[in-house]
Amino acid sequence: MTEYAVSFIVDTNVEIVAGLGEAAALARRLGDGRAAERYEALRQEFSDAINRRLWDEEKGAYYPYLLKSKTHENFLMASAFLPLRKGIAPKERAERLVSLLTGKDFGWDTFPVFSASRKDPQFTVTEGDYQFNASWSGSVWTLLNEAIVQGLKDSGYEQLAADLAYRTVMEFNAKYYEFLQPLNGSGQGVKRYAWTASQYIRLIVEDIFGIAADARPKTVSVRPLLCKALRSGELSLTGVKLPDGGTLSVSIKDAEATVSTQNTAYRAIVTQPFSS
Numbered sequence: 001m002t003e004y005a006v007s008f009i010v011d012t013n014v015e016i017v018a019g020l021g022e023a024a025a026l027a028r029r030l031g032d033g034r035a036a037e038r039y040e041a042l043r044q045e046f047s048d049a050i051n052r053r054l055w056d057e058e059k060g061a062y063y064p065y066l067l068k069s070k071t072h073e074n075f076l077m078a079s080a081f082l083p084l085r086k087g088i089a090p091k092e093r094a095e096r097l098v099s100l101l102t103g104k105d106f107g108w109d110t111f112p113v114f115s116a117s118r119k120d121p122q123f124t125v126t127e128g129d130y131q132f133n134a135s136w137s138g139s140v141w142t143l144l145n146e147a148i149v150q151g152l153k154d155s156g157y158e159q160l161a162a163d164l165a166y167r168t169v170m171e172f173n174a175k176y177y178e179f180l181q182p183l184n185g186s187g188q189g190v191k192r193y194a195w196t197a198s199q200y201i202r203l204i205v206e207d208i209f210g211i212a213a214d215a216r217p218k219t220v221s222v223r224p225l226l227c228k229a230l231r232s233g234e235l236s237l238t239g240v241k242l243p244d245g246g247t248l249s250v251s252i253k254d255a256e257a258t259v260s261t262q263n264t265a266y267r268a269i270v271t272q273p274f275s276s
Helices: 010-029 033-054 078-087 091-101 132-136 142-154 158-172 194-208
Strands: 211-214 219-222 234-241 247-253 256-262 267-270
Touching: 010 033, 010 078, 033 078, 078 091, 078 142, 142 158, 142 194, 158 194, 194 211, 194 234, 219 247, 219 256, 256 267
Parallel strands: 219 267
Antiparallel strands: 211 219, 234 247, 247 256
16 A cells, blocks of 8 residues: 555545535435534634644645655645635735635646646646546646636635636636646646536636525525626526426626526526626
């Protein structure tokens, strides 16, 4: 067993925090307060552990923790930004992460987000077929970008979330490759990759158009997340399926959204779009 296999990994533990939060919310909806308290306590325990074990104060980022050597793995990856999700990173740490994200090391000025810092000795440019760890050591993935968008939103950086959502959609638009070569943005790996396509759709529907359905009160909220490039002109998304089989359509003109529904019991709630 390699040392990496017995590490306290950033992304896995962030997902556990997110999952426990969802479980707590579900338990509250079902009226099980005791279960909700248990899940919430576990969520806080994991969140505290991430901040205690994975944060490197000197380097200003989160790193995997190697259990055997009791040290951080010396590899700066884009997973360092994932504790922006669910408010795991305290405000001062979030500020340092955002500064790192929007510098040049992770491609913010070209094709964000590199899966590893270009300054790291392990940074790798892969072309052609998927090459396992090497392809996660520099390549651009929708999986990471979409999670970072959610983290930016959770931590209050909606302008940056709007920018990254739009840029990710444009980077992968009409190609949907498995991943992108970080230095020139060319598509690599599997063509027409379902994982990429599904996250491309999610970024458009749930982030840029800001659509979220809630089955219990039968409401669908619409709060578009618009970057500067989308603030003027017109956008539309039609025929979005709702849980009861009805549809929703959204039109945005000069950052003002209007909606219409068909054949549904869901009530649409429109709030002022966020526009950076």
